[in-house]
Amino acid sequence: MKIGIIRIDRMGDMILTLPIIQSIKSIDSSIKIHVFASSRNVQVIQSFKYIDRIFNINDENKLNKEKYDLILNISPGWKxxxxxxxxxxxxxxxxxxxxxxxxxxxxxxLFLIFSKIFFQKTLIINRIKRFNNNQSIHCTEMMFKLLDKCGVAYEKNLLIENFLPKFKVIDSEKKICMVHLSARWINNYYIESDFLNLILKLQNKFNLALTTDDTTKEKFNLIFKRYPIINNYQFDHFKTLNEVVIFENLNFKNWTQIIHSSNLVITPECGLIHVAAACKIPSKIIYNANNKPNMMYKEYTPLKSKHERFLFNDKNLNSLLTQSL
Structure with missing residues (x-):
């Protein structure tokens, strides 16, 4: 049997898909599983041993050349x-x-209409109804429901094997806390001066690795003026973390080495929480209070991880994030 899985959206969604792939392979290792992924997600899954072949949909569309017994579209969107x-x-x-x-x-x-006409199996998840009825809406659980609907046998296991290689350990006299500089930090409840105050509080116990993404410089002008910056080229020669360092736009391989070297990750809700979970690193996650945080948590809870959750409108958020450290 050969199964194709299309997962071309976000990094966290890809990681939440891995348990279904592992669970299918666990019951029958002869099943071939091909995954169609975005360029970023190809980096995420290239060391996951339960995938037989990975196609980068941004390089070449080879989907039409392959024949499958079953193909599953798990990503939203028309593409x-x-x-x-x-x-x-x-x-x-x-x-x-x-x-x-x-x-x-x-x-x-329109998706519903086209699915009814052209797809043999469609699973429709009414998130509002299930959430209000206190039923699971977790992405991974819903994907297992799709396997059930398609008649795919599996041995259910939500605990994925460690698949992100660790090849470099960063030295530090203190414990390391990784803080991700997502633009989501800055909102109606939290500004850059609050973030600077958090950094000062965290420095009492940790040396800090501040990681960035494409949105960072739009929101953190003061941070970039205050702390040293390490890029991908410099990271190859970087050995010891002292006080606070910004690691700017690291590639996925280097970024995961920061995570592996950390004792704690603090971040707004994003794909990092799932990568940290895969690396078995505890995390503190801050949710957008204006974007259905309880529903978001139930839908995207990091699997089998040690984590705490907070809201940006929590009173004394910085104190809450630094207590019991």
């Missing part, structure tokens, strides 16, 4: 939908998450 639609597969399966926002409840109407 993944049409990749699945025009594939050479005996059975095409699709999962549709209805919007968690009431005003956009009918935004998936």
């Amino acid at each position: 993944s939908f049409f990749l699945c639609l025009f594939s050479k597969a005996s059975i095409k399966g699709n999962i549709i998450f209805l919007s968690r926002y009431k005003k956009k409840y009918y935004s998936k109407l």
Whole structure:
């Protein structure tokens, strides 16, 4: 049997998909599993041994050249939908998450119509209804439901094997805390001066590795003026962390070495929480208070990880983040 899985969206979504791949392989290792991924997600999964072949959809679309017994579209959006639609597969399966926002409840109407016509198996998840009824809406659990609907046997296991290689350990006299400089830090409840105060509090116990993404410089002008910066080239020669260092736009391989070297990760809700979970590093996660935080947590809870959750509108957030350290 050969199964194709389309997962071309975010890094965290890809990691939450890995348990279903491992669970299928655990019951029958002869099943071939191909994954179609974005360039970023190719880096995430290239060492995951349960995947037989990875296609980077940004380099070349080879989907039409492959024949599958089953192909599953797990990503939202039209691109993944049409990749699945025009594939050479005996059975095409699709999962549709209805919007968690009431005003956009009918935004998936066209997906529903096309799925009914062109897909043999479609699983529809009404997130609002399931959440209000205290039923699971977790992404991974819903993907297992899609496997059930498609008749795929598996040995369910949410604990994925450690698949992110550790090849470098950063030395530090203190413990290391990694803080991700996402633009999500800066909002109606939290500004850059609050963040600087948090850095000072954390320095009592930790040396700090501040990692960036494409949104960082838009929001953290003071931070970039205050602390030294290490880029990818310099990282190859970097050995010891002292006080506070910004690691600017590291590639995925180097970024994961920062995570592996850390004792704690602090970040707004993003894909990092799932990478930290995969590396078995505890995390403190701050959620957007205005974006259905309880629903977001239930849908994207990091699997089998030690973590705490907070809201940006929590009173004395910095104190909450630094207590019991």
